[in-house]
Amino acid sequence: MAKSKSKPNETINSKLSTKSTRISTIDPAEQSNVVYRNPPNYFHSLPSRAKPKWTVSRCLCIQFLVLLGLVTLAAITIPIVVIVLDSISSSPPCASTYSDVFTNGITPTTAQCTAWREFKNALTCATYSKVRMYGSNDPIGITSTDSSVATALAIALRYNTTITTVLNGVTWRVGACGSGYEISATGTICSCPTGYTIRPCIGSSNWGGINSATCGAATQTMSLYFE
Template sequence: MSSPAHAIYSSTLSLSLQGHEFQPQYGVQLIFNETVRSRLLCSAACSQNPSCRIFDYDSSSHRCRLFEADLTNGAIIETASQTSIVGSVILSASLYASMYNQSCSACQGNRYQTCSSTTNKCQCPGNSYWNGSMCPLQLFENAACSQIDACRSDLNLSCVMNSYGEFTQCLIAATTIYTQNFIYNIPSSSECIAWNTFQSTLTSRPYRSMTIKGSNDPIGITLTNPRYVAGIANALLTNATYGPVSSNGYLWVVGPCGYGYELSATGDVCGCSLGYIVRPCIGNMNWGGINGNTCGASSQTMIVIIQ
Protein backbone atom coordinates (compact mmCIF):
# COMPACT_ATOMS: atom_id res chain seq x y z
CA MET A 1 0.00 0.00 0.00
CA SER A 2 1.01 3.65 -0.45
CA SER A 3 0.58 6.37 2.12
CA PRO A 4 -2.06 9.05 1.41
CA ALA A 5 0.43 11.74 2.40
CA HIS A 6 1.79 14.22 -0.13
CA ALA A 7 3.71 12.47 -2.91
CA ILE A 8 7.16 13.59 -1.78
CA TYR A 9 6.53 11.89 1.55
CA SER A 10 4.78 8.83 0.11
CA SER A 11 6.14 5.36 0.64
CA THR A 12 5.31 1.82 -0.36
CA LEU A 13 4.59 -0.49 2.56
CA SER A 14 4.55 -4.24 3.02
CA LEU A 15 1.96 -5.45 5.55
CA SER A 16 2.23 -8.54 7.71
CA LEU A 17 -0.60 -10.90 8.54
CA GLN A 18 -2.90 -9.95 11.40
CA GLY A 19 -1.76 -11.07 14.85
CA HIS A 20 1.79 -9.76 14.60
CA GLU A 21 3.82 -6.92 16.11
CA PHE A 22 7.35 -5.64 15.76
CA GLN A 23 9.96 -6.49 18.39
CA PRO A 24 12.93 -4.07 18.28
CA GLN A 25 16.37 -5.21 19.33
CA TYR A 26 17.07 -1.94 21.17
CA GLY A 27 14.80 0.44 23.06
CA VAL A 28 16.21 3.46 21.25
CA GLN A 29 14.64 2.20 18.02
CA LEU A 30 11.13 3.12 19.24
CA ILE A 31 10.56 6.71 18.08
CA PHE A 32 6.76 7.08 18.46
CA ASN A 33 4.18 5.39 20.68
CA GLU A 34 0.77 7.07 20.63
CA THR A 35 -2.92 6.37 20.15
CA VAL A 36 -4.28 7.14 16.67
CA ARG A 37 -7.69 6.52 15.17
CA SER A 38 -6.82 4.22 12.27
CA ARG A 39 -4.15 2.12 10.62
CA LEU A 40 -4.20 4.55 7.70
CA LEU A 41 -3.24 7.43 9.98
CA CYS A 42 -0.52 5.32 11.59
CA SER A 43 0.96 4.45 8.21
CA ALA A 44 0.77 8.12 7.20
CA ALA A 45 2.66 9.08 10.36
CA CYS A 46 5.40 6.62 9.41
CA SER A 47 5.58 7.91 5.84
CA GLN A 48 5.94 11.50 7.02
CA ASN A 49 8.74 10.65 9.46
CA PRO A 50 12.04 10.08 7.57
CA SER A 51 13.36 8.00 10.49
CA CYS A 52 10.50 5.50 10.36
CA ARG A 53 11.20 2.22 8.57
CA ILE A 54 8.66 0.00 10.38
CA PHE A 55 5.40 0.57 12.26
CA ASP A 56 2.87 -1.61 14.00
CA TYR A 57 -0.77 -0.82 14.73
CA ASP A 58 -3.42 -2.47 16.87
CA SER A 59 -6.94 -1.60 15.73
CA SER A 60 -8.42 -2.64 19.10
CA SER A 61 -6.25 -0.47 21.36
CA HIS A 62 -5.44 2.03 18.56
CA ARG A 63 -1.80 1.84 19.58
CA CYS A 64 0.52 3.13 16.86
CA ARG A 65 4.26 2.57 17.21
CA LEU A 66 6.92 3.84 14.82
CA PHE A 67 10.42 2.36 14.74
CA GLU A 68 13.75 3.47 13.35
CA ALA A 69 14.53 -0.14 12.61
CA ASP A 70 14.35 -2.90 10.03
CA LEU A 71 14.53 -6.68 10.01
CA THR A 72 18.31 -6.65 10.43
CA ASN A 73 17.91 -5.34 13.99
CA GLY A 74 14.45 -6.47 15.00
CA ALA A 75 11.80 -9.08 14.22
CA ILE A 76 8.12 -9.44 13.35
CA ILE A 77 6.66 -11.76 15.98
CA GLU A 78 3.27 -13.28 16.77
CA THR A 79 1.20 -11.56 19.44
CA ALA A 80 -1.95 -12.45 21.38
CA SER A 81 -3.84 -9.58 19.78
CA GLN A 82 -5.31 -10.67 16.46
CA THR A 83 -5.94 -7.03 15.52
CA SER A 84 -2.26 -6.07 15.46
CA ILE A 85 -0.39 -5.68 12.17
CA VAL A 86 3.10 -4.61 11.06
CA GLY A 87 3.97 -2.36 8.14
CA SER A 88 7.46 -2.18 6.64
CA VAL A 89 8.69 0.56 4.31
CA ILE A 90 9.91 -0.99 1.05
CA LEU A 91 13.21 0.54 -0.06
CA SER A 92 15.01 0.26 -3.38
CA ALA A 93 18.05 1.83 -5.00
CA SER A 94 15.81 3.72 -7.43
CA LEU A 95 14.55 5.87 -4.54
CA TYR A 96 18.06 7.21 -3.97
CA ALA A 97 19.99 7.13 -7.25
CA SER A 98 18.60 10.33 -8.78
CA MET A 99 19.03 12.41 -5.62
CA TYR A 100 22.07 11.41 -3.62
CA ASN A 101 24.80 14.06 -3.61
CA GLN A 102 22.74 16.32 -5.87
CA SER A 103 21.89 19.91 -5.01
CA CYS A 104 19.36 20.29 -2.20
CA SER A 105 16.56 21.22 -4.60
CA ALA A 106 16.52 17.58 -5.75
CA CYS A 107 15.49 16.26 -2.32
CA GLN A 108 13.47 19.11 -0.86
CA GLY A 109 10.79 17.58 1.36
CA ASN A 110 11.77 14.03 0.42
CA ARG A 111 11.67 11.37 3.15
CA TYR A 112 14.59 9.37 1.75
CA GLN A 113 17.21 12.14 1.50
CA THR A 114 17.95 15.27 3.49
CA CYS A 115 19.72 18.52 2.67
CA SER A 116 23.12 18.75 4.37
CA SER A 117 23.82 22.21 5.77
CA THR A 118 27.54 21.42 5.46
CA THR A 119 27.70 20.38 1.81
CA ASN A 120 24.38 21.79 0.51
CA LYS A 121 23.88 18.41 -1.13
CA CYS A 122 21.31 15.64 -0.68
CA GLN A 123 22.61 13.15 1.90
CA CYS A 124 21.32 10.21 3.92
CA PRO A 125 19.08 11.13 6.89
CA GLY A 126 20.38 10.86 10.44
CA ASN A 127 21.32 7.38 11.71
CA SER A 128 21.70 6.06 8.17
CA TYR A 129 24.65 5.93 5.77
CA TRP A 130 25.37 5.76 2.05
CA ASN A 131 26.49 2.28 0.98
CA GLY A 132 26.89 3.12 -2.69
CA SER A 133 23.28 2.59 -3.72
CA MET A 134 20.97 3.19 -0.72
CA CYS A 135 20.79 4.61 2.80
CA PRO A 136 20.50 1.63 5.17
CA LEU A 137 20.22 2.25 8.90
CA GLN A 138 23.44 2.51 10.85
CA LEU A 139 24.42 -0.53 12.87
CA PHE A 140 24.57 -1.24 16.59
CA GLU A 141 27.33 -2.54 18.85
CA ASN A 142 29.10 -5.75 17.75
CA ALA A 143 27.46 -5.75 14.31
CA ALA A 144 29.75 -6.50 11.36
CA CYS A 145 30.50 -3.34 9.37
CA SER A 146 32.27 -2.58 6.12
CA GLN A 147 32.78 1.20 6.09
CA ILE A 148 33.71 3.97 8.51
CA ASP A 149 30.24 5.57 8.83
CA ALA A 150 28.21 2.36 9.10
CA CYS A 151 27.82 2.48 12.90
CA ARG A 152 25.63 4.58 15.22
CA SER A 153 27.92 7.53 15.95
CA ASP A 154 25.27 9.05 18.24
CA LEU A 155 25.85 6.02 20.50
CA ASN A 156 29.64 6.57 20.31
CA LEU A 157 30.10 3.59 18.01
CA SER A 158 32.74 3.34 15.31
CA CYS A 159 33.52 0.72 12.69
CA VAL A 160 36.75 -0.87 13.94
CA MET A 161 39.59 -1.06 11.45
CA ASN A 162 42.35 -3.59 12.05
CA SER A 163 46.02 -2.98 11.34
CA TYR A 164 45.55 -4.32 7.81
CA GLY A 165 43.06 -1.58 7.01
CA GLU A 166 40.06 -3.93 7.06
CA PHE A 167 36.79 -2.84 8.68
CA THR A 168 35.48 -5.39 11.16
CA GLN A 169 32.67 -4.51 13.61
CA CYS A 170 30.91 -1.68 15.43
CA LEU A 171 32.41 -1.02 18.85
CA ILE A 172 32.32 1.80 21.38
CA ALA A 173 34.98 4.35 20.54
CA ALA A 174 37.87 4.55 22.98
CA THR A 175 40.10 7.41 24.15
CA THR A 176 43.57 6.82 25.59
CA ILE A 177 45.70 9.74 26.81
CA TYR A 178 49.35 10.11 27.74
CA THR A 179 50.44 13.34 29.46
CA GLN A 180 53.70 13.90 31.33
CA ASN A 181 55.99 16.76 32.34
CA PHE A 182 59.59 16.53 31.14
CA ILE A 183 62.53 18.45 32.66
CA TYR A 184 65.45 19.79 30.63
CA ASN A 185 68.60 17.64 30.82
CA ILE A 186 66.93 15.08 33.13
CA PRO A 187 66.37 11.47 31.91
CA SER A 188 62.71 10.49 31.84
CA SER A 189 62.20 7.73 34.42
CA SER A 190 58.65 8.06 35.75
CA GLU A 191 57.63 9.36 32.32
CA CYS A 192 58.82 6.06 30.82
CA ILE A 193 56.75 4.06 33.29
CA ALA A 194 53.70 6.15 32.33
CA TRP A 195 54.49 5.58 28.62
CA ASN A 196 54.59 1.81 29.13
CA THR A 197 51.23 2.02 30.92
CA PHE A 198 49.82 4.13 28.08
CA GLN A 199 50.95 1.56 25.53
CA SER A 200 49.48 -1.34 27.48
CA THR A 201 46.06 0.31 27.76
CA LEU A 202 45.66 0.65 24.00
CA THR A 203 43.13 -1.84 22.69
CA SER A 204 41.50 -3.12 19.53
CA ARG A 205 38.62 -0.72 20.14
CA PRO A 206 38.10 1.77 17.32
CA TYR A 207 40.34 4.81 17.13
CA ARG A 208 39.59 7.62 14.71
CA SER A 209 42.38 10.12 15.33
CA MET A 210 45.66 10.73 17.15
CA THR A 211 46.96 14.07 18.40
CA ILE A 212 50.47 14.97 19.58
CA LYS A 213 50.59 18.26 21.46
CA GLY A 214 52.00 19.89 24.58
CA SER A 215 53.00 23.10 26.29
CA ASN A 216 55.08 24.13 23.25
CA ASP A 217 52.06 23.67 20.98
CA PRO A 218 48.68 23.44 22.77
CA ILE A 219 46.86 22.63 19.51
CA GLY A 220 49.40 20.18 18.17
CA ILE A 221 49.17 17.98 15.10
CA THR A 222 46.49 15.38 14.40
CA LEU A 223 46.44 12.21 12.32
CA THR A 224 42.94 11.58 10.98
CA ASN A 225 43.42 8.48 8.80
CA PRO A 226 41.71 5.67 10.80
CA ARG A 227 43.83 2.99 9.14
CA TYR A 228 47.09 4.66 10.14
CA VAL A 229 45.82 5.41 13.65
CA ALA A 230 44.92 1.73 14.06
CA GLY A 231 48.35 0.71 12.79
CA ILE A 232 50.16 3.05 15.20
CA ALA A 233 48.01 1.99 18.15
CA ASN A 234 48.65 -1.68 17.40
CA ALA A 235 52.40 -1.07 17.02
CA LEU A 236 52.59 0.74 20.36
CA LEU A 237 50.52 -1.97 22.04
CA THR A 238 52.66 -4.83 20.71
CA ASN A 239 56.06 -3.04 20.65
CA ALA A 240 56.36 -3.35 16.89
CA THR A 241 57.66 -1.14 14.09
CA TYR A 242 55.16 0.74 11.95
CA GLY A 243 55.58 3.24 9.13
CA PRO A 244 56.58 5.73 8.12
CA VAL A 245 53.23 6.64 6.60
CA SER A 246 52.41 10.04 5.14
CA SER A 247 49.23 11.81 6.22
CA ASN A 248 48.09 15.28 7.29
CA GLY A 249 51.43 16.72 6.20
CA TYR A 250 53.64 14.53 8.42
CA LEU A 251 55.50 11.23 8.28
CA TRP A 252 54.24 9.08 11.15
CA VAL A 253 56.35 6.23 12.47
CA VAL A 254 56.72 3.92 15.47
CA GLY A 255 60.02 2.19 16.20
CA PRO A 256 62.50 1.09 18.89
CA CYS A 257 64.70 3.66 20.60
CA GLY A 258 66.64 3.04 23.79
CA TYR A 259 64.64 0.90 26.19
CA GLY A 260 61.26 1.35 24.54
CA TYR A 261 59.32 2.41 21.48
CA GLU A 262 59.16 5.90 20.04
CA LEU A 263 56.29 7.74 18.39
CA SER A 264 57.48 10.23 15.78
CA ALA A 265 55.95 12.52 13.17
CA THR A 266 59.32 13.25 11.53
CA GLY A 267 59.67 10.06 9.47
CA ASP A 268 62.52 8.50 11.47
CA VAL A 269 63.24 7.19 14.97
CA CYS A 270 66.08 7.75 17.41
CA GLY A 271 67.11 10.92 15.59
CA CYS A 272 67.27 14.60 16.50
CA SER A 273 64.98 16.01 13.81
CA LEU A 274 63.02 19.11 14.74
CA GLY A 275 59.32 18.43 15.12
CA TYR A 276 57.10 16.12 17.16
CA ILE A 277 58.70 13.11 18.85
CA VAL A 278 57.73 11.24 22.03
CA ARG A 279 60.26 8.69 23.38
CA PRO A 280 60.22 8.68 27.19
CA CYS A 281 62.05 5.34 27.41
CA ILE A 282 65.22 6.35 25.54
CA GLY A 283 67.19 6.17 28.79
CA ASN A 284 68.79 9.63 28.60
CA MET A 285 67.83 13.32 28.37
CA ASN A 286 66.91 13.17 24.65
CA TRP A 287 63.30 12.15 25.34
CA GLY A 288 61.88 14.04 22.36
CA GLY A 289 59.97 17.27 22.13
CA ILE A 290 56.97 19.09 20.72
CA ASN A 291 57.25 21.61 17.87
CA GLY A 292 61.00 22.11 18.22
CA ASN A 293 64.16 20.40 19.42
CA THR A 294 63.83 16.69 20.15
CA CYS A 295 67.33 16.19 21.56
CA GLY A 296 68.23 18.21 24.63
CA ALA A 297 64.81 19.86 24.50
CA SER A 298 63.61 22.47 26.98
CA SER A 299 61.32 21.56 29.87
CA GLN A 300 57.80 20.93 28.61
CA THR A 301 54.62 18.89 28.83
CA MET A 302 54.04 16.29 26.11
CA ILE A 303 50.60 14.85 25.40
CA VAL A 304 49.45 12.04 23.10
CA ILE A 305 45.72 11.45 22.61
CA ILE A 306 44.47 8.45 20.64
CA GLN A 307 40.70 8.38 20.25
Protein backbone atom coordinates (compact mmCIF):
# COMPACT_ATOMS: atom_id res chain seq x y z
CA MET A 1 0.00 0.00 0.00
CA ALA A 2 1.43 3.38 -0.99
CA LYS A 3 2.16 5.96 1.70
CA SER A 4 0.56 9.37 1.51
CA LYS A 5 2.94 12.24 0.63
CA SER A 6 0.76 15.01 2.04
CA LYS A 7 2.18 14.96 5.60
CA PRO A 8 5.51 16.63 4.85
CA ASN A 9 3.72 19.40 3.00
CA GLU A 10 1.32 19.84 5.86
CA THR A 11 4.22 20.07 8.30
CA ILE A 12 5.97 22.79 6.24
CA ASN A 13 2.77 24.80 5.88
CA SER A 14 2.17 24.53 9.59
CA LYS A 15 5.63 25.92 10.39
CA LEU A 16 5.25 28.82 7.94
CA SER A 17 1.87 29.64 9.38
CA THR A 18 3.31 29.73 12.89
CA LYS A 19 6.15 32.12 11.86
CA SER A 20 3.82 34.46 10.02
CA THR A 21 1.57 34.55 13.03
CA ARG A 22 4.49 35.51 15.24
CA ILE A 23 5.58 38.28 12.85
CA SER A 24 2.08 39.69 12.54
CA THR A 25 1.63 39.77 16.28
CA ILE A 26 4.60 42.15 16.88
CA ASP A 27 3.35 45.27 18.61
CA PRO A 28 3.56 48.38 16.36
CA ALA A 29 4.88 50.35 19.31
CA GLU A 30 7.79 47.94 19.52
CA GLN A 31 8.43 48.40 15.80
CA SER A 32 8.72 52.17 16.26
CA ASN A 33 11.32 51.68 18.96
CA VAL A 34 13.73 49.99 16.64
CA VAL A 35 17.10 51.74 16.83
CA TYR A 36 19.61 51.60 14.02
CA ARG A 37 23.14 51.47 15.18
CA ASN A 38 25.68 53.50 13.27
CA PRO A 39 23.21 54.97 10.73
CA PRO A 40 24.79 55.95 7.43
CA ASN A 41 25.73 59.63 7.11
CA TYR A 42 23.88 60.73 3.97
CA PHE A 43 24.54 64.45 4.40
CA HIS A 44 28.04 65.76 4.53
CA SER A 45 28.54 69.04 6.33
CA LEU A 46 29.29 71.94 3.94
CA PRO A 47 32.10 74.31 4.71
CA SER A 48 30.67 77.52 6.20
CA ARG A 49 31.64 80.85 4.67
CA ALA A 50 33.71 83.15 6.74
CA LYS A 51 31.61 86.08 7.89
CA PRO A 52 33.14 89.53 7.55
CA LYS A 53 34.24 91.02 10.77
CA TRP A 54 32.99 94.64 10.91
CA THR A 55 35.15 96.12 13.55
CA VAL A 56 34.68 99.57 15.05
CA SER A 57 37.93 100.78 13.52
CA ARG A 58 36.81 99.74 10.03
CA CYS A 59 33.49 101.58 10.39
CA LEU A 60 35.29 104.69 11.59
CA CYS A 61 37.67 104.47 8.64
CA ILE A 62 34.78 104.31 6.15
CA GLN A 63 33.05 107.27 7.79
CA PHE A 64 36.28 109.24 7.65
CA LEU A 65 36.69 108.52 3.93
CA VAL A 66 33.11 109.60 3.21
CA LEU A 67 33.61 112.80 5.18
CA LEU A 68 36.88 113.47 3.37
CA GLY A 69 35.14 113.03 0.02
CA LEU A 70 32.39 115.49 0.97
CA VAL A 71 34.93 118.06 2.13
CA THR A 72 36.88 117.70 -1.13
CA LEU A 73 33.71 118.09 -3.19
CA ALA A 74 32.76 121.21 -1.25
CA ALA A 75 36.24 122.65 -1.71
CA ILE A 76 35.89 122.25 -5.48
CA THR A 77 32.26 123.33 -5.82
CA ILE A 78 32.13 126.41 -3.58
CA PRO A 79 34.85 128.40 -5.41
CA ILE A 80 33.16 127.69 -8.76
CA VAL A 81 29.82 128.95 -7.44
CA VAL A 82 31.46 132.05 -5.99
CA ILE A 83 33.21 132.82 -9.28
CA VAL A 84 29.98 132.42 -11.26
CA LEU A 85 28.00 134.59 -8.86
CA ASP A 86 30.76 137.17 -8.81
CA SER A 87 30.87 137.33 -12.60
CA ILE A 88 27.10 137.72 -12.73
CA SER A 89 27.03 140.44 -10.09
CA SER A 90 30.04 142.28 -11.57
CA SER A 91 28.43 142.65 -15.00
CA PRO A 92 25.64 145.24 -15.05
CA PRO A 93 22.53 143.89 -16.77
CA CYS A 94 22.57 146.75 -19.30
CA ALA A 95 26.29 146.66 -20.10
CA SER A 96 26.96 146.88 -23.84
CA THR A 97 30.19 147.52 -25.73
CA TYR A 98 30.99 148.41 -29.32
CA SER A 99 34.61 148.12 -30.47
CA ASP A 100 36.26 147.82 -33.87
CA VAL A 101 39.52 148.54 -35.68
CA PHE A 102 39.48 151.16 -38.43
CA THR A 103 42.22 151.57 -41.01
CA ASN A 104 43.62 154.84 -42.30
CA GLY A 105 42.34 155.73 -45.76
CA ILE A 106 39.94 152.74 -45.88
CA THR A 107 36.17 153.04 -45.91
CA PRO A 108 34.57 150.91 -43.17
CA THR A 109 33.19 147.65 -44.49
CA THR A 110 29.52 146.74 -44.64
CA ALA A 111 30.12 144.34 -41.74
CA GLN A 112 31.55 147.16 -39.62
CA CYS A 113 28.55 149.38 -40.36
CA THR A 114 26.17 146.49 -39.61
CA ALA A 115 27.90 145.82 -36.28
CA TRP A 116 27.48 149.49 -35.36
CA ARG A 117 23.77 149.42 -36.19
CA GLU A 118 23.25 146.21 -34.23
CA PHE A 119 24.97 147.77 -31.24
CA LYS A 120 22.71 150.82 -31.41
CA ASN A 121 19.57 148.72 -31.79
CA ALA A 122 20.52 146.66 -28.73
CA LEU A 123 20.47 149.69 -26.41
CA THR A 124 17.06 148.69 -25.07
CA CYS A 125 17.37 149.34 -21.33
CA ALA A 126 15.05 151.97 -19.87
CA THR A 127 17.93 153.78 -18.18
CA TYR A 128 21.72 153.83 -18.31
CA SER A 129 24.09 155.08 -15.66
CA LYS A 130 27.30 155.45 -17.64
CA VAL A 131 28.66 156.16 -21.12
CA ARG A 132 32.33 155.98 -22.09
CA MET A 133 34.09 156.69 -25.41
CA TYR A 134 37.66 155.38 -25.66
CA GLY A 135 40.13 153.63 -27.96
CA SER A 136 43.70 152.67 -28.66
CA ASN A 137 44.74 156.35 -28.73
CA ASP A 138 43.16 156.94 -25.31
CA PRO A 139 42.36 153.80 -23.28
CA ILE A 140 40.78 155.88 -20.51
CA GLY A 141 38.71 158.04 -22.82
CA ILE A 142 35.86 160.39 -21.93
CA THR A 143 33.24 159.19 -19.46
CA SER A 144 29.93 160.48 -18.16
CA THR A 145 28.34 158.88 -15.11
CA ASP A 146 25.26 161.08 -15.25
CA SER A 147 22.27 158.81 -15.80
CA SER A 148 20.27 161.44 -17.69
CA VAL A 149 23.12 162.02 -20.16
CA ALA A 150 23.88 158.33 -20.69
CA THR A 151 20.20 157.46 -21.14
CA ALA A 152 19.55 160.35 -23.55
CA LEU A 153 22.52 159.38 -25.73
CA ALA A 154 21.49 155.70 -25.78
CA ILE A 155 17.92 156.55 -26.78
CA ALA A 156 19.10 158.91 -29.54
CA LEU A 157 21.42 156.25 -30.98
CA ARG A 158 18.79 153.54 -30.86
CA TYR A 159 16.04 155.59 -32.51
CA ASN A 160 18.31 157.62 -34.86
CA THR A 161 17.43 161.01 -33.44
CA THR A 162 19.49 164.15 -32.89
CA ILE A 163 20.47 165.28 -29.41
CA THR A 164 22.96 167.65 -27.79
CA THR A 165 23.79 167.58 -24.08
CA VAL A 166 26.55 169.30 -22.13
CA LEU A 167 28.05 168.04 -18.87
CA ASN A 168 31.26 169.07 -17.11
CA GLY A 169 32.49 170.99 -20.14
CA VAL A 170 31.95 168.09 -22.55
CA THR A 171 29.42 168.50 -25.34
CA TRP A 172 27.91 165.16 -26.31
CA ARG A 173 26.03 164.94 -29.59
CA VAL A 174 24.25 162.32 -31.67
CA GLY A 175 23.28 163.05 -35.28
CA ALA A 176 23.18 161.86 -38.87
CA CYS A 177 26.30 161.66 -41.02
CA GLY A 178 26.59 159.84 -44.33
CA SER A 179 24.36 156.76 -44.34
CA GLY A 180 24.17 156.42 -40.57
CA TYR A 181 24.30 158.13 -37.19
CA GLU A 182 27.37 159.12 -35.24
CA ILE A 183 28.18 160.00 -31.64
CA SER A 184 30.61 162.73 -30.73
CA ALA A 185 32.08 164.19 -27.55
CA THR A 186 33.66 167.07 -29.44
CA GLY A 187 30.55 169.22 -29.93
CA THR A 188 30.08 168.89 -33.69
CA ILE A 189 28.34 166.47 -36.04
CA CYS A 190 29.65 165.32 -39.42
CA SER A 191 32.67 167.62 -39.31
CA CYS A 192 36.41 167.15 -38.94
CA PRO A 193 37.61 168.56 -35.62
CA THR A 194 40.23 166.85 -33.50
CA GLY A 195 38.57 164.98 -30.69
CA TYR A 196 36.26 162.03 -30.08
CA THR A 197 33.87 160.87 -32.80
CA ILE A 198 32.61 157.45 -33.96
CA ARG A 199 30.81 157.16 -37.33
CA PRO A 200 31.31 153.71 -38.93
CA CYS A 201 28.48 154.19 -41.47
CA ILE A 202 29.74 157.40 -43.08
CA GLY A 203 30.61 155.61 -46.32
CA SER A 204 34.11 157.13 -46.60
CA SER A 205 37.49 157.02 -44.87
CA ASN A 206 36.44 159.83 -42.50
CA TRP A 207 35.12 157.33 -39.95
CA GLY A 208 36.07 159.47 -36.92
CA GLY A 209 38.77 159.11 -34.32
CA ILE A 210 39.55 158.93 -30.60
CA ASN A 211 41.71 161.75 -29.25
CA SER A 212 42.87 162.37 -32.80
CA ALA A 213 41.80 163.79 -36.13
CA THR A 214 38.28 162.65 -36.98
CA CYS A 215 38.73 162.76 -40.75
CA GLY A 216 41.47 160.71 -42.40
CA ALA A 217 42.65 159.53 -38.98
CA ALA A 218 45.45 157.04 -38.41
CA THR A 219 44.61 153.37 -37.95
CA GLN A 220 43.16 152.79 -34.50
CA THR A 221 40.58 151.02 -32.37
CA MET A 222 37.44 152.96 -31.43
CA SER A 223 35.13 151.82 -28.63
CA LEU A 224 31.87 152.93 -27.00
CA TYR A 225 30.49 151.53 -23.74
CA PHE A 226 27.11 151.88 -22.02
CA GLU A 227 25.91 150.49 -18.72
